[in-house]
Amino acid sequence: xxxxxxxxxxxxxxxxxxxxxxxxxxxxxxxxxxxxxxxxxxxxxxxxxxxxxxxxxxxxxxxxxxxxxxxxxxxxxxxxxxxxxxxxxxxxxxxxxxxxxxxxxxxxxxxxxxxxxxxxxxxxxxxxxxxxxxxxxxxxxxxxxxxxxxxxxxxxxxxxxxxxxxxxxxxxxxxxxxxxxxxxxxxxxxxxxxxxxxxxxxxxxxxxxxxxxxxxxxxxxxxxxxxxxxxxxxxxxxxxxxxxxxxxxxxxxxxxxxxxxxxxxxxx
Ligand code: ADP
Numbered sequence: 001x002x003x004x005x006x007x008x009x010x011x012x013x014x015x016x017x018x019x020x021x022x023x024x025x026x027x028x029x030x031x032x033x034x035x036x037x038x039x040x041x042x043x044x045x046x047x048x049x050x051x052x053x054x055x056x057x058x059x060x061x062x063x064x065x066x067x068x069x070x071x072x073x074x075x076x077x078x079x080x081x082x083x084x085x086x087x088x089x090x091x092x093x094x095x096x097x098x099x100x101x102x103x104x105x106x107x108x109x110x111x112x113x114x115x116x117x118x119x120x121x122x123x124x125x126x127x128x129x130x131x132x133x134x135x136x137x138x139x140x141x142x143x144x145x146x147x148x149x150x151x152x153x154x155x156x157x158x159x160x161x162x163x164x165x166x167x168x169x170x171x172x173x174x175x176x177x178x179x180x181x182x183x184x185x186x187x188x189x190x191x192x193x194x195x196x197x198x199x200x201x202x203x204x205x206x207x208x209x210x211x212x213x214x215x216x217x218x219x220x221x222x223x224x225x226x227x228x229x230x231x232x233x234x235x236x237x238x239x240x241x242x243x244x245x246x247x248x249x250x251x252x253x254x255x256x257x258x259x260x261x262x263x264x265x266x267x268x
Contacts, residue, residue: 009123011155017130020158021268022148022186026173028139031194032163033058034242035232035261036136037067038249039161042265043132044091045249050131053084055121056095057148058138059114060107065097069245074098081124094125111143118147122155140173141180149184161229161268162191164220166213171220178224190227192264193217195234199256206233206256229267232260 025032044052056064065071073085075098084092138144152158160181164174197206221228235257241248248258
């Protein structure tokens with residue numbers, strides 16, 4: 001087995017990234033991409049001197065261009081690689097979504113092609129100096145995870161944040177995700193429970209959707225010996241704001257969901 005020359009390149013390219021964070025979920029639809037965008041927006045907004053970038057390696061369902069409000073933008077080839085798209089002065093994004101002809105184009109690729117694209121993302125994007133590189137991954141443990149973790153493991157420490165909902169089906173798959181991190185040697189920063197309670201947009205009161213499941217993610221985190229960062233409520237206004245590509249930090253800064261995110265990011 002010849003060593004992959006890409007490994008050394010990734011290491012060199014990522015040497016100017018201080019912290020790399022993989023956002024993981026066991027299942028799709030639990031809010032992983034939403035949380036990725038909110039965590040990144042919050043990290044960037046908290047400190048204008050901090051440089052944050054998002055790398056969307058959810059190759060079959062890239063949603064960062066939409067939720068970060070840069071759908072339809074183009075990436076440009078520069079002398080030293082691809083220039084990412086800037087969402088804010090200190091927040092940039094690279095996504096396969098920018099390379100598709102139209103947002104509804106399907107990407108049906110086998111493992112080696114996905115691996116090649118992830119390697120290209122990790123070696124050819126001109127991020128500049130970064131404090132945080134936040135990676136949005138597909139759900140589960142797929143080819144993309146194996147490629148990303150094998151490239152990243154030699155390029156300094158990468159840590160994971162796990163997103164789940166309170167339902168047992170989601171928690172079951174999250175346990176597999178945590179097991180995957182342990183096997184590939186990725187330390188877990190902590191777990192976030194998304195869509196825990198429902199916040200009524202009219203009366204602002206919150207209600208438990210599945211009372212029997214309340215506390216499920218915290219219990220799972222305790223059982224698996226990982227940190228529990230807290231929960232983010234199900235908030236229809238948050239969903240609409242993200243769908244429109246607007247920043248919830250600006251549009252609805254005092255909402256329970258944004259306040260919850262800010263408290264969580266303070267612990268990352
Ligand atoms: P994933 O990346 O896990 O597939 P998404 O982030 O795309 O999930 O979220 C799936 C859907 O749920 C989206 O329509 C999103 O706007 C919505 N959503 C995510 N988190 C919340 C939340 N806390 N409150 C309301 N809607 C949410």
